Amino acid sequence: MVRITRRAAFQGGAALLAAPPLIDRANAQSAFDWRRFRGERIEVSVQLSPRGTMLQQNNKEFEELTGIRCGLEVVPEQQHRQKIIVEYASGRPSFDVTEISLHVNKRQVGKARWNTDIRSLLADSTLTAPDFDFADYGEGMVTYATQSDGRLDTCPAGADYFILYYNKELLAGKNIAVPTTWDEMYEASKRLADPTKQVYGHVGRGVKNANVVLWSSYLLGTGQRDMIDANRQLITDTPDAIWAGENYKKFLRNVSPPGSIGFNWNECQTTFMQGRAAMWVDGIGFAAPLEDRTRSRIAGKVGYAVVPRGPGPQHHCALFGAGYGIPEASRKKGPAWLYIQWALGKANQLKWLVSGAGVPARSSPFRNEEAIGRSHFPREFFQTLEASAKIARAGLPEIVPVTQFRDVIGSALTNSISGADVATELKKATAEFRPILEQSERET
Known part of the structure; x- marks a missing residue:
């Protein structure tokens, strides 16, 4: 938007x-x-x-x-x-x-x-x-x-607010600046990965439903900054939505831990606080455990930044x-x-x-x-x-059947991590959910 x-x-x-x-x-x-x-x-x-x-x-x-x-x-x-x-x-x-x-x-x-x-x-x-x-x-x-x-x-x-958490020690170790764009973050993630130590450049939600809010974080950085238009029609298969899906796919497939397809916020938080991921985009509410020295190996080493910019003219974070x-x-x-x-x-x-x-x-x-x-x-x-x-x-469309939306779009994103074509999956999911949204809009 x-x-x-x-x-x-x-x-x-x-x-x-x-x-x-x-x-x-x-x-x-x-x-x-x-x-x-x-x-x-x-x-x-x-x-x-x-x-x-x-x-x-x-x-x-x-x-x-x-x-x-x-x-x-x-x-x-x-x-x-x-x-x-x-x-x-x-x-x-x-x-x-x-x-x-x-x-x-x-x-x-x-x-x-x-x-x-x-x-x-x-x-x-x-x-x-x-x-x-x-x-x-x-x-x-x-x-x-x-x-x-x-x-x-x-x-x-x-x-x-969704923000960027980063491991200061890992970034400093390779003289990498805090990324300000998604492209910079992806390149930094590749450089920061050290599979021999089970350290990855990025961690993020992969499991169905929970993953939609990470995808929407990419979408908010494009020219399209919503998932429904002014006429309350679903627009989740546009070029910008597909771009967001492609970015989601490459981050989860290429620079995240094996098994990320099953990760919710809890697995992401655990991975990050163990020092096994350099960067993580998620809600600000997860910050407290990261600074808990009785639980987190990286307490005192966590950096905080606004989410990276996308290719669009405006910069937004998910809320x-x-x-x-x-x-x-x-x-x-x-x-x-x-x-x-x-x-x-x-x-x-x-x-x-x-x-x-x-x-x-x-x-x-x-x-x-x-x-x-x-x-x-x-x-x-x-x-x-x-x-x-x-x-x-x-970070989610303002609709009544929001849980169903997360399930349907989330399934498309999960399929893409497994190797399916992003555009095909999002078009199919959009077609599946559109009548559900239209029905909810007709109901009083």
Whole structure:
């Protein structure tokens, strides 16, 4: 895709374009009061994760700040995704705030208009704290949280950017600079391989379904930066998509460990942390184990960089993440919005980063010197996060049958690793999935 600006993200939503400066001015003289809804009770449902656990541990802080009682439910990820969809569809969800996995449920929730458009809440100076600073959210995450019709129906929460991990020691040993293009990375991978020591230049996901997000990392560097077009038609067999598939194939077949066809993120992480792969492109969320000296042989030797550039005019990295939404059916939208502001405000988002609980959607934590100083991650880790936040783009198409998409396209990619022709496989997979997508678009 062409680089999406905040203006492009909010087409049809001019009010939000003006919101940050207007909010700042209005709140200077606003009647905002954290205790406006004291005595109320809300229900919140989030996924089980370090972020969910942190919210659970600090729930009393919110209650004391606002006087609002908060029932907080923390549910395992897969179970949570299923639970909230069932409750949304019933028309009577039990929660006033919930976490949404944008890479899984964004289109489904948006199409059904289950969530409140928070732009009106943002623009209300009596409901939005003066220091909430919506402009602090990374451009990529704001775009991600915005539906195609311009509605902002979740507040950006956590981000998972795909980045380039590299073994500093291996690159330095052969005087190889950190690659900035995929072509440079491929050539470097060939030079860094040392099969006699079971060391390979690259490692990446090969197993069906999981592999699609690596292929999309190549695609995001081409002239085509999405997998569906403006008419919501599938475009996964174009010349750019085939180029991405060819690159995926050569990296996995030629410069990765034997058996990579069966690798998911876990096998990739294990290979990299054992020092048996020089470079690995995957989610930022896997960084913590790499720096764990009790588990990783390369702790302290890991380098972090933005994903390499492709042949296209723009440079993007794959993005996955979550947002917090307020159901339209909720009768507690005001108290719910206060909860979101507290949970996703600057203080808590900084805590996420400092504690290692996750990557915040906000940008300011990446420049916080206290966070950098207290972290066991090097400064380039934070610089990579901030740079990735500016170029991030959805790593999967925003559709309802996203799991089926990953299965069908993933099978084509797996077949290509085995030697099948990439163009043939992608054309066949595109033809197979197209009616599935069209059917899902017709359904209400």
